[in-house]
Structures are given as C-alpha cells and as structure tokens.
Amino acid sequence: MNLDDIRADIDRIDARILALLTERMEKALITRRFKTSTLDSAREQQVLERVTRASRGILDPEFSAGLYRQLMAESKRIQEAGPETVAFQGAHGAYSEAALLHLKPDAVGIPCQEFSDVFEGVEKGIYDYGLVPVENTLGGLVGPVNSILIYTRLTIAAAIDMPIRHCLLTLPGTDHRELRTVWSHPQALAQCRNFLHRNRLEPVPHFDTAGAARELAETRPKRVAVVAGKFAAELYGLEIVKEDIQDSPNNRTRFFLVSAKKEAAEGEKCSVVFTAGDKAGSLFAVLRLFAEENINLTRIESVPDTPGKYAIFIDFEGALASEHVQRAVHKARETTDDFRILGCYKEMRVQE
Structure with missing residues (x-):
C-alpha cells in the first residue's frame, strides 16, 4: 500500500458518503408529508444520543454530534423550502x-428501485409527480410502464421527448x-453493440446505466468502463472517453410526467387508452372516428x-375542450370498452 492507494480508498469512501448524504436529505424531505411541523425536538435528541453513543475510537463524540446538528439543520431548511418531488426509476x-x-429544473428527483414504486408513491401522495419512460425509437415500448398505465388512476401532466446520447x-x-469490460443496462449495451464489438469490450449487464456509473465511482475497479450519459459522468466525477457511441443516431426516449391531481392548464396533446377484443375491424372503427374529425x-x-x-394507447393532437375532439372522444367511448382519458398536456421536445 502506498499514498496513491490510500487516497484511492478515501475517494471511494467520499463517494459513498456523498451518496448517503443525498439519500438522507431526500428521506428527510419526504418525512415532511407525514409531520405537522419541521421541528421535532424529541426525535433530534434521540438521533444525537444515538450518534454520540456510536462514536468510538478515532471519532470524537462531540465532533459527531456537531456534524449531525448541521445535518438536521439543513434537513429542516430543505423541508421548509418545500420543493416539488419527482420520483423516477x-x-x-x-x-x-x-x-x-x-x-422541472427546480424539482427534487427521488430515485426508486422499480417503476411500480414510482406510481405507487405518487398515488399515495409521497411524491408530487413521477417521471417515467414510455417509448424509445430503438427499443420500442417500455413494457412495464405501459402495463401500469392501463389501470393507474394517475393522469399525464406533461411529456418530454429527448435524445439519448x-x-x-x-x-x-x-x-x-487496458479497458476490458463495460457495465450498463442491457438495452444501452444493445444500442452500442457495434462500438463495443469494434473495441473488443465485453458487455456486462447492470440494472441501470446511472447505477453502473455510481458503482464504478464507488468501487473503482480496474479495466472497467460504463455506458451512461453525460449527466452521470458529471455527477460521479467520471471521465468521458467518447460521446455518441450508440449505433444509431436516431435514439430518442419519450417520458410522461404523471400526477395524482389534474393540472389546471390544458395542453395541445391528449392520450387515451381503451380495450379492444380480437373482433376484425374493431380498432379500425375507432381510428376512423378520429380521421373523420381530422385529428x-x-x-x-x-x-x-x-x-x-x-x-390500445392512442395519442393525438388537439385540446380536449375543442368541439371536434369532444365529438371523437364521445363516439370512441361508446364504441370501445374501458375508455379512459390519461391526460391532455403540453409536450417538450429537446433538440440535439
């Protein structure tokens, strides 16, 4: 072991500390939903006593208690500021x-393990919104999300279409x-197959692109790279060896922002869902209703x-309040089963 090895260990520890600090502040923000006030003196005293008892060896109890007083003060500041929370997988x-x-640049993003956790958290009022991917130009439908959209009571508050680089x-x-292996989500690895093959890099599946970047920053293994976005690189202090390594330049993902409350402002695009049997022509009959109204x-x-x-999911252009959209929706509701309007919203398109 030399100085560089020790400093590398410290870097690994610092990465974990920062990740845990972020998670602690996010949990503190969420607790505000369950409290009548940000001040809970009894709880703060419990935390300080536990921290003081647990401080042993090189760690001075007074230092630990002082550090946690600062943490709890910052937690209360964030709770009182009350930023919107948006869950994502x-x-x-x-x-x-x-x-x-x-x-929503001013909102606080809260990571979740599964897409179902995002929807459930918004439905229960733990988060203000959820942001979920719906479709990708290369990978097609995001199956788990669309399956949940069939039955959820949440509404689509906004949408965004963004390039994936x-x-x-x-x-x-x-x-x-010296690079030998590359970690990332299986879909990201598949979208960069030619680049990886050309550079003789072995793909190793990971549950998430950003999760792979975080693990690389925290564990710091040798001869390993990850496939992720520039945002992940900035967040975890990683070096960008090469940008735009996807095989196809036309790689975009569309996301829905879902909410438990109806947005006051109506948009220019609508989404509906309904069920259709295997009867010949049943889908065509619905599509014709929209065509007849020039939608x-x-x-x-x-x-x-x-x-x-x-x-069946259908997105169409037009405001829900307009007469021709109302006519088409009314006829479609009579023609189909379980017809439901998922939302009428504005959609942002991010350019390259």
Whole structure:
C-alpha cells in the first residue's frame, strides 16, 4: 500500500458518503408529508444520543454530534423550502433525471428501485409527480410502464421527448488501452453493440446505466468502463472517453410526467387508452372516428391485457375542450370498452 492507494480508498469512501448524504436529505424531505411541523425536538435528541453513543475510537463524540446538528439543520431548511418531488426509476444520473432537469429544473428527483414504486408513491401522495419512460425509437415500448398505465388512476401532466446520447465513461486517469469490460443496462449495451464489438469490450449487464456509473465511482475497479450519459459522468466525477457511441443516431426516449391531481392548464396533446377484443375491424372503427374529425394521431400502440384482449394507447393532437375532439372522444367511448382519458398536456421536445 502506498499514498496513491490510500487516497484511492478515501475517494471511494467520499463517494459513498456523498451518496448517503443525498439519500438522507431526500428521506428527510419526504418525512415532511407525514409531520405537522419541521421541528421535532424529541426525535433530534434521540438521533444525537444515538450518534454520540456510536462514536468510538478515532471519532470524537462531540465532533459527531456537531456534524449531525448541521445535518438536521439543513434537513429542516430543505423541508421548509418545500420543493416539488419527482420520483423516477433508477439511480441519480439516470436519463429520466436528465429529462427532469429540462422539464422541472427546480424539482427534487427521488430515485426508486422499480417503476411500480414510482406510481405507487405518487398515488399515495409521497411524491408530487413521477417521471417515467414510455417509448424509445430503438427499443420500442417500455413494457412495464405501459402495463401500469392501463389501470393507474394517475393522469399525464406533461411529456418530454429527448435524445439519448450514450457515452463511454471511465475513472479519471484510466489507461483506455487496458479497458476490458463495460457495465450498463442491457438495452444501452444493445444500442452500442457495434462500438463495443469494434473495441473488443465485453458487455456486462447492470440494472441501470446511472447505477453502473455510481458503482464504478464507488468501487473503482480496474479495466472497467460504463455506458451512461453525460449527466452521470458529471455527477460521479467520471471521465468521458467518447460521446455518441450508440449505433444509431436516431435514439430518442419519450417520458410522461404523471400526477395524482389534474393540472389546471390544458395542453395541445391528449392520450387515451381503451380495450379492444380480437373482433376484425374493431380498432379500425375507432381510428376512423378520429380521421373523420381530422385529428392527427401521433401514437398507436397495443399492449396485451387479459387473454384475447389488448389495451390500445392512442395519442393525438388537439385540446380536449375543442368541439371536434369532444365529438371523437364521445363516439370512441361508446364504441370501445374501458375508455379512459390519461391526460391532455403540453409536450417538450429537446433538440440535439
């Protein structure tokens, strides 16, 4: 062991400390939903007593208590500021969080393990919104999200369409010639297949692109790179070896911002879902209703629902309050089963 090795260990520890500090502040912000006041003297005293008892060896109890007093003061400041919270699936630095920075730059993104956790948290009022990917130009439908959209009571408050630009990331100072393996989400690895093959890099699946970047920053293994976005690189202090390594330049993902409350301002695009059986011409009959009103459809997708039935998603241009949209929606509701309006919203398109 030498000085560089020790400093590398300290860097690993610092990365974990910062990640835990962020998570602690996020949890503190969420607790505000369950309290009548930000001040809870009894709880603060419990925390300080526990921290003091647990401080042993080189760690001075007074130092630990002082540090936690600062942490709790910052927690109360954040709670009193009351920023909006937006849940997303994955780790900090995910493409969903990058989309959130465009859509709601002042909101606080809260990472969740599963898409179902995002929807459930918004439904229970734990989070103000959820931001979920719906479709990708290369990968198609995001199946788990669309399956939940069939039955959720949440509404679509906004949408954003954003380019997905994959980068090859490494630890600073890594000799690129020594790289052997690349971690990332299976879909991201598949979208960079040609680049990885050309550079003789072995793909290793990971649950999340940003999660792979975080693990690289925290564990600092040798000869390993990750595929993730520029936002993840900035967040975890990683070096961008090469940008735009995806095989196709036309790689975009569309996200929905979902909410438990109806937005006051109505947008210019609408989403609906309904079920259709396997009867010939049943879908065509619905599509014709919109065509007769000169309504432009921007998305038509089917997702298996129950045996013999499919949930049909349709997005179209137009305000829900307009007469021709009202006529089409009224006729479609009479023609289909389980017809439901998911939302009428504004959509942002992020350019390259």
